[in-house]
Structure formats: C-alpha cells, structure tokens
Amino acid sequence: MDEQRKKQDGPRVVLGVGAGIASYKVCELLRRLTESGHSVKVVPTADALRFVGEPTWAALSGQPVATSVWEGVSEVPHVRIGQRADLVFVAPATADLLAKAAHGLADDLLTNTLLTARCPVVFAPAMHTEMWDHPATQANVATLRERGNIVVTPASGRLTGADTGPGRLPEAAELFEVAVRVLAGAPQDLAGRHVVVSAGGTREPIDPVRFIGNRSSGIQGYALAKVAAARGAKVTLVAANTSLPDPAGAAVVRVGSALEMRTAVLEAAASADAVVMAAAVADFRPVTSATSKIKKREGEDTLPIELVKNPDILAELVLRRTPGQVIAGFAAETDDVLEHGRAKLARKGCDLLVVNQVGEDLTFGAPDNAGVVLSASGPEREIPRGSKEALAAVVWDEIAALLG
Structure with missing residues (x-):
C-alpha cells in the first residue's frame, strides 16, 4: 500500500485555518498529524491564504487544499467534508470565525463545514488580548462550549508586534495532544463546565535565596488540566513553581x-x-522571612526557624463551596496510606480524596502514578499504576458522575 493510501486510511481530520498570523504555527500541527497517520484535509479561509499559501498546505497534507464551495461542486464539498470528518480542528480560530460559528453563519467553505460536521469540533483561538477579552468574544466562546464544542483557552505570551498577554496560540505539540485525546474518544462530559486545578509545590521563603519546599513537579496537576480540557471544560490551572509548558486549553495562574x-x-x-x-x-511557613541572605556566624551551629501553620486551602474550599460544586483533594502519604487518607477525607469534608504513596523515587517527577479514590458518598476506587493522564481520567470520571 503506498504512502498516500495509508494517509487516507487514518482518522480523518479537517484542519480549518483562520486568517491570523499564528497560522504559521499550524504548519507544525499539520506535520504532526500527518506523520502520526492521520488523513488531514486543510480548509483555509480566503484571507488565511495571505499568511500561508495553498502550496504549503498541500505539500504538508499530501492532499488538495479545499478553499471554495465552487470547486468540485459535483462532490458537494460544503456538505461532504464535514460529514466525513472524524474531527474538525480550527486553528487559529479568529474572533470573526468564533462569531460566525456561534451564530451559525456560513459564508465560505470552512463555516459550511462547521455546520455540517457531526464529529467533535475543537477551536484554538488566537488574537490580541483586547479581542479575546471583549464581551462579545467571551459570549461566543460560552455559546460554543455550551453546545459541546471544545474551545481551547489561548496561552499568554508574546503576540503580534510588541504586545504581550492572553491570546497566543498554544504550541503545536500541545494542540496535537488535544487532537489525539479527542480522537481517542475523550467523553465531552465536562463541556460547558468551569474547573479549577492546582498543581506543583509551594515554596515558603526563609530569606531571598532559601525556602521550605517539597519535591512536587506538577506533572499530575498538569495532566488533570489537559484531560479536563480535552473533555470540553474551561480550565483554570493554578501552578506553583513548575517548569512545565502551559497546557493547551488552560488559563494558567x-x-x-x-x-x-x-x-x-x-x-x-x-x-x-x-x-x-x-x-x-x-x-508550615516561617513566621518571618529575612530581607537579606542569612549568613553563617562563627560559634553558631544552629539556627532556629520558628514556623506557623499555613491556611488549609482544601478545608476552606469546602466551607465556601457553592451549591452543586464538587471538591476533590490529593493526599500524598509515605506510610499507612489508606488509614491516613480516610482520616483526611473525614477531616476535610471534601467529596473525593485521591491518596497515593510518595517518596524520593516514587511519584514525584515520575511519568506514572497509582492511587485510590476515596469518596464521601460512594465506594473506594483503586487506580492501578499507569500514566498520570490515565489517573486523571479516572478522577474526572468520578467528578463528572457527581456533577451529573
């Protein structure tokens, strides 16, 4: 079987390209999709071709580019392209494209395709911060999410010119991961939901160069954010001291x-x-933090550091919870894992508590994890060792069931 036939036998992806400068980054997304065996039909808007030309899309996809409803009319492209797709992925999704999609307008081939598609649809917006924050754009995004579409929250960073802020298209590798998860059948049970995930490890300053911290890498929290985004959620990720790239689909604080x-x-x-x-x-945190580096002094072998308790964020969330809100926590234990976990669940009052055993070479910084989901209202669920994204999927299964 030749290479072209192999490409056409893979999952069928329609890659819609909007008229934004970020379209150059979509070339890398297309390359990743085709090299991993997906059959990709590129459908750019007319103005998108001003940024990246038709020959580039054709060469990278190995297929003719669809640009107009008036080409190949006998094959009814404005209907068939969407009908045959396993996934429609729009990147960059401009403010104009989001508005048209939200209101059902269809004045070109791409917007017609969006109306006829019955497969999952992902929008990856990219625009200036003012355009992304505008109430009209936010209303359109909310409408699309309520209908079950996945709208990937844009990243923050350098935009066109010297501007910086939210509105940057996530990197191709992150967008590719979203596409793969959606094609793998990620349920859309979090569509229209807003979820908050915390990740990483906090650091409590002793002086400007030293701190009290822990070994958390943030990988598990980032996996939770990625999986939630692929399941249609609006995700806010509160990240403490991680070196990981921003996950596509999450607003990172x-x-x-x-x-x-x-x-x-x-x-x-x-x-x-x-x-x-x-x-x-x-x-705990130091009662006071020195304003300059603490120096060693001759004749002093010890340096007492007085500690004070930090606020219990999980317990405070439970006290402040809104009606219908689901709250889950994680408990990292080194011994008597289930005993400590059950006691913590009762003490905190949250809906779910994921307990796992940790250590210097176990869980922290590793790509895999295992645990047990303890529930305040149901049976315990053991999660065998596997990828941290697999564990995240189980956690969201439990949360989605509680959300109903």
Whole structure:
C-alpha cells in the first residue's frame, strides 16, 4: 500500500485555518498529524491564504487544499467534508470565525463545514488580548462550549508586534495532544463546565535565596488540566513553581507560596463547577522571612526557624463551596496510606480524596502514578499504576458522575 493510501486510511481530520498570523504555527500541527497517520484535509479561509499559501498546505497534507464551495461542486464539498470528518480542528480560530460559528453563519467553505460536521469540533483561538477579552468574544466562546464544542483557552505570551498577554496560540505539540485525546474518544462530559486545578509545590521563603519546599513537579496537576480540557471544560490551572509548558486549553495562574495559592484558588473557585487540589501545599511557613541572605556566624551551629501553620486551602474550599460544586483533594502519604487518607477525607469534608504513596523515587517527577479514590458518598476506587493522564481520567470520571 503506498504512502498516500495509508494517509487516507487514518482518522480523518479537517484542519480549518483562520486568517491570523499564528497560522504559521499550524504548519507544525499539520506535520504532526500527518506523520502520526492521520488523513488531514486543510480548509483555509480566503484571507488565511495571505499568511500561508495553498502550496504549503498541500505539500504538508499530501492532499488538495479545499478553499471554495465552487470547486468540485459535483462532490458537494460544503456538505461532504464535514460529514466525513472524524474531527474538525480550527486553528487559529479568529474572533470573526468564533462569531460566525456561534451564530451559525456560513459564508465560505470552512463555516459550511462547521455546520455540517457531526464529529467533535475543537477551536484554538488566537488574537490580541483586547479581542479575546471583549464581551462579545467571551459570549461566543460560552455559546460554543455550551453546545459541546471544545474551545481551547489561548496561552499568554508574546503576540503580534510588541504586545504581550492572553491570546497566543498554544504550541503545536500541545494542540496535537488535544487532537489525539479527542480522537481517542475523550467523553465531552465536562463541556460547558468551569474547573479549577492546582498543581506543583509551594515554596515558603526563609530569606531571598532559601525556602521550605517539597519535591512536587506538577506533572499530575498538569495532566488533570489537559484531560479536563480535552473533555470540553474551561480550565483554570493554578501552578506553583513548575517548569512545565502551559497546557493547551488552560488559563494558567502562576503562584509561589501557600498564601498566594490560597488567594488564586479561592478567587477562581468562586465561579467553578469543580475544584481539584492536586498541588503539594506546605503545611508550615516561617513566621518571618529575612530581607537579606542569612549568613553563617562563627560559634553558631544552629539556627532556629520558628514556623506557623499555613491556611488549609482544601478545608476552606469546602466551607465556601457553592451549591452543586464538587471538591476533590490529593493526599500524598509515605506510610499507612489508606488509614491516613480516610482520616483526611473525614477531616476535610471534601467529596473525593485521591491518596497515593510518595517518596524520593516514587511519584514525584515520575511519568506514572497509582492511587485510590476515596469518596464521601460512594465506594473506594483503586487506580492501578499507569500514566498520570490515565489517573486523571479516572478522577474526572468520578467528578463528572457527581456533577451529573
């Protein structure tokens, strides 16, 4: 079987390209899709071809580019392309495209395709911050999400010119992961929901160069954010001291200490349907933090550091919960895992608690994890060792069931 036939036998993806400067990044997304065996039909808008030309899309996809409803009319492309797709992925999704999709307008081949598609549809917006934040755009995004479409929250960073802020198209590798998860059959049971996830480990300053911290890498929290986005959720990720790239589909709020984590999580949770506290939050912080580096002194072998308890963010979330809100926590234990976990679930009052055993070479920084989901209202569910995304999927299964 020749290479072209192999491509056509793979999952059928329609790659819609909007008229934005970020379309150059979509070339890399197309390359990843085709090299992993997907059959990709590129459908750019007329103005999108001003940024990246038709020959580039054709060469990378190995297929003719569909640009007009008036080409190949006998094959009824404005209907058939959408009908035959396993996934429609629009990137960059401009403010104009989002508005047309939300209101059912169909003045070109791509918008016709969006109306005829009965497969999952993913929009990856990219635009200037003012356009993304505009109430009209936010209303259109909300409408699309309510209908079960996945709208990937744009990243923050350098935009066109010298501007910086939310509205940047996520990197191709992250978008590719979203496409793969959706094609793998990720349920859309979180569509229209807002979820908050915390990740990483807080650091409590002793002086400007030292801190009390922990070994958390943030990988599990980021996996929770990625899986939630692929299941249709609007995701706010509160990340403490991680070196991981922003996951596509999550609005990332960066924090350092437990007090900063508390402020950010409580603010985001006020409008959330579910909150998952996966971050490793320090239980204590120094009463005072030196304003300059603490120096060793001759004749002094010890340096007492007085500690004070940090606020219990998970318990506070439970006290402040809104009607119908689901709250889940994580408990990292080194011994008597289930015993400590059950006691913590009763003490915190949350709906779910994921308990797992941790150690220097176990879980922290590793790509895999295992655990047990404890429930305040149902049976315990053991999660065998596997990828952290697999564990995240089970956690969202449980949360989605509680959300109903």
